[in-house]
Amino acid sequence: MSEIRNILIIDDSKVSRMMVKAIAKQHFPDAVVFEAGNGDETLKLEINQELTHIICDYNMPGMDGLTLCEELKKQHPSSYITLLTANVQAATRNKAEDSGIHFTKKPVTEERILSILSK
Amino acid sequence: MVELSELQQDMLTELFNIGMGNAASALSEMVSEAILLSIPEVSFMEKSELTNLLEADSGGHISGVSQQFHGLILGQALLTFPTDKSLELVRLLLQDTVPLENLTEFEEEALTEIGNIILNAGLSCLADIFEDEITSDLPIFNSGSCSEVIEHSNQTNSAQQTVLYLQVDFNIEKNDIKGYVMYLFDIQSMDKLATSIESYIEKLTA
Amino acid sequence: MPTPTKTIPSEELLTQVIDTNATGITILDKSMNIIFWNQWMSNASSLAKEDVLHKNLFSVFPEMKNSRIEKAIELSISKGNASFISHTFNKNPFPLYSNGDKNKSIRQLTYIKPVNLKNNERYCFIQINDSTTSVYREEQLRKMAHDAQSLTKLKSGFVSSVSHELRTPLTSIMGALGLLKNGTDKVNPENMKTMLDIAYNNADRLLLLISDLLDMEKIESGKMDFNFSTININELIDLCITQNKGLSDKYKVQFNFNKDDNIPLVFADKDRIIQVLNNLMSNAVKFEPNGGTIEITSSHENNKVHVAVLDHGSGIPDEFKDKIFKAFTQADVSNTKNISGTGLGLAISKTIIEQHHGELNFDCNNKRGTCFYFTLPVNKQ
Numbered sequence: 125m126s127e128i129r130n131i132l133i134i135d136d137s138k139v140s141r142m143m144v145k146a147i148a149k150q151h152f153p154d155a156v157v158f159e160a161g162n163g164d165e166t167l168k169l170e171i172n173q174e175l176t177h178i179i180c181d182y183n184m185p186g187m188d189g190l191t192l193c194e195e196l197k198k199q200h201p202s203s204y205i206t207l208l209t210a211n212v213q214a215a216t217r218n219k220a221e222d223s224g225i226h227f228t229k230k231p232v233t234e235e236r237i238l239s240i241l242s243k
Numbered sequence: 244m245v246e247l248s249e250l251q252q253d254m255l256t257e258l259f260n261i262g263m264g265n266a267a268s269a270l271s272e273m274v275s276e277a278i279l280l281s282i283p284e285v286s287f288m289e290k291s292e293l294t295n296l297l298e299a300d301s302g303g304h305i306s307g308v309s310q311q312f313h314g315l316i317l318g319q320a321l322l323t324f325p326t327d328k329s330l331e332l333v334r335l336l337l338q339d340t341v342p343l344e345n346l347t348e349f350e351e352e353a354l355t356e357i358g359n360i361i362l363n364a365g366l367s368c369l370a371d372i373f374e375d376e377i378t379s380d381l382p383i384f385n386s387g388s389c390s391e392v393i394e395h396s397n398q399t400n401s402a403q404q405t406v407l408y409l410q411v412d413f414n415i416e417k418n419d420i421k422g423y424v425m426y427l428f429d430i431q432s433m434d435k436l437a438t439s440i441e442s443y444i445e446k447l448t449a
Numbered sequence: 450m451p452t453p454t455k456t457i458p459s460e461e462l463l464t465q466v467i468d469t470n471a472t473g474i475t476i477l478d479k480s481m482n483i484i485f486w487n488q489w490m491s492n493a494s495s496l497a498k499e500d501v502l503h504k505n506l507f508s509v510f511p512e513m514k515n516s517r518i519e520k521a522i523e524l525s526i527s528k529g530n531a532s533f534i535s536h537t538f539n540k541n542p543f544p545l546y547s548n549g550d551k552n553k554s555i556r557q558l559t560y561i562k563p564v565n566l567k568n569n570e571r572y573c574f575i576q577i578n579d580s581t582t583s584v585y586r587e588e589q590l591r592k593m594a595h596d597a598q599s600l601t602k603l604k605s606g607f608v609s610s611v612s613h614e615l616r617t618p619l620t621s622i623m624g625a626l627g628l629l630k631n632g633t634d635k636v637n638p639e640n641m642k643t644m645l646d647i648a649y650n651n652a653d654r655l656l657l658l659i660s661d662l663l664d665m666e667k668i669e670s671g672k673m674d675f676n677f678s679t680i681n682i683n684e685l686i687d688l689c690i691t692q693n694k695g696l697s698d699k700y701k702v703q704f705n706f707n708k709d710d711n712i713p714l715v716f717a718d719k720d721r722i723i724q725v726l727n728n729l730m731s732n733a734v735k736f737e738p739n740g741g742t743i744e745i746t747s748s749h750e751n752n753k754v755h756v757a758v759l760d761h762g763s764g765i766p767d768e769f770k771d772k773i774f775k776a777f778t779q780a781d782v783s784n785t786k787n788i789s790g791t792g793l794g795l796a797i798s799k800t801i802i803e804q805h806h807g808e809l810n811f812d813c814n815n816k817r818g819t820c821f822y823f824t825l826p827v828n829k830q
Contacts, residue, residue: 137257139250142447183260183281210264213271230261273538337537349587352535352558363530378529381560
């Protein structure tokens with residue numbers, strides 16, 4: 125797997141970001157990882173590269189993950205965007221899938237993150 | 244008293260958020276209504292402090308659901324609401340507006356079931372930290388003054404106890420209801436918990 | 450020496466005790482196979498021990514797959530957590546019936562608990578309590594609370610309508626009297642008479658309103674007294690036509706009475722029936738076009754006396770038909786003759802007739818007017 129991976133991780137939990145980042149770096153040592161703790165921070169990031177993957181927590185203070193992902197979809201239309209959440213209620217899920225946003229259940233596991241990054 | 248580092252605090256909050264997310268999905272399925280459960284903060288405190296805090300927040304009368312747990316650690320799990328809030332929560336979930344002032348038998352049972360789901364979800368999170376099993380007993384409904392409810396649900400009766408305390412926000416149909424989830428441990432269990440949290444974080448930062 | 454009593458109860462004793470227990474008890478092994486099934490479970494499920502033992506619970510009850518109970522059993526076996534499932538949220542309870550009668554589902558409180566033996570073997574213990582009776586009792590209680598709440602709402606709605614209705618004529622009276630009091634010397638005699646007429650008419654209306662209100666109150670509290678006697682309805686209709694002559698002349702309408710000469714007698718309160726007839730007739734006068742004739746008919750069939758009052762007015766607006774017998778509802782009649790009513794007449798009339806075990810209702814064809822009719826049971830003596 126030699127493709128470039130530019131990954132944006134958004135989660136208000138630092139531990140959660142660390143876990144995702146650790147898994148990504150372990151399997152893709154050349155990956156470039158951007159991090160943000162909430163929606164506002166994300167929108168302030170200066171990213172000059174094409175993002176290949178966006179992994180975003182759903183339940184965050186301020187803007188919720190789904191609204192943020194819909195916004196990011198406009199800015200990075202070719203990214204593979206995944207919403208990470210323990211809140212697997214049908215209403216949220218349908219809304220995400222309607223906007224072309226993928227859905228993965230928390231907690232963060234190696235298997236789940238790898239399956240996202242191999243897309 | 245346990246002092247948590249910023250990372251440890253973050254980890255516990257995240258773990259319980261995942262647990263409450265699972266509980267929320269189970270509750271939503273039960274009542275066919277979108278429910279959001281979130282936890283602003285997780286903290287530790289002494290039992291005496293807890294009683295004061297609940298008293299200040301509830302105006303005195305609370306309703307609660309408790310469960311004993313055992314295994315690697317042992318203690319009591321407790322979910323409480325100010326009594327008027329518990330009425331509000333149950334009636335939102337039952338989509339009912341009957342103007343009775345007290346919880347009826349029905350509603351007590353419904354609240355016990357809701358508490359059971361939430362407390363079990365939290366216990367699963369704790370078990371994940373230990374990578375071991377924490378078994379639980381059947382839930383019991385209590386209501387009364389704060390100290391009555393806490394003492395009644397606290398059957399191990401160890402003098403010095405630490406409480407892992409989380410505030411839970413229920414968000415249902417635009418209503419916001421605050422409840423409190425508590426796990427009361429004895430000192431030995433508390434030590435085990437602290438060590439487990441530490442090693443969990445160490446593994447991650449290694 | 451007497452033999453010391455055994456301190457450990459035998460399996461036979463335990464099984465008998467659990468079988469006579471008034472709750473359902475079953476035990477599953479960790480593959481969810483049924484290894485214990487007490488007599489209560491057999492009775493309620495109509496499945497004997499032999500039918501279910503060593504079978505998977507969900508092959509016995511496939512309809513319970515993916516239910517909360519299945520999840521709770523899984524949680525107890527895999528994680529050791531106990532669950533309580535109230536009947537309220539449980540969409541897929543055990544298919545259990547009281548005395549095996551399929552129409553009598555048992556409302557269930559379900560307790561699901563892990564049991565660990567010393568050798569670390571795990572089982573799942575399920576206890577089911579029958580809460581059908583307490584559910585029923587509670588539903589009754591909730592219904593009563595709900596009814597009481599509706600009644601309170603109705604009452605407070607009534608009070609605010611009443612206050613409004615009483616205030617309107619009183620305001621007119623006060624206005625007229627106020628003008629007279631302050632400016633007697635400036636008012637010419639002609640205007641003075643107009644003022645007095647306004648005050649008098651409104652006082653009259655107030656009196657009518659208050660007596661109707663008292664009637665309503667009596668009806669609602671069940672205190673309306675009836676003075677029954679044997680009466681001929683034709684005589685009462687003739688009497689009421691005479692009583693309403695002044696009104697009908699004033700509005701240039703006539704009454705035509707199609708009399709059933711063989712009408713049977715009824716057992717009724719004369720004054721109350723006159724009240725109903727006057728109410729229906731004065732309503733008809735209000736709606737009958739000038740020069741028209743109101744048709745009143747008496748008839749009888751099937752042990753019932755039937756009285757109908759038909760006017761040729763504009764009929765009752767559709768949106769108003771459901772509300773017509775409720776207190777304080779009057780259709781907007783501003784385009785017809787200006788006869789005021791209290792808005793209570795029809796509500797009172799309907800109750801009076803119903804207290805006589807009769808029926809008061811209406812047929813309405815908006816092009817041909819409205820027919821109000823009532824029935825009274827024939828006196829059998």
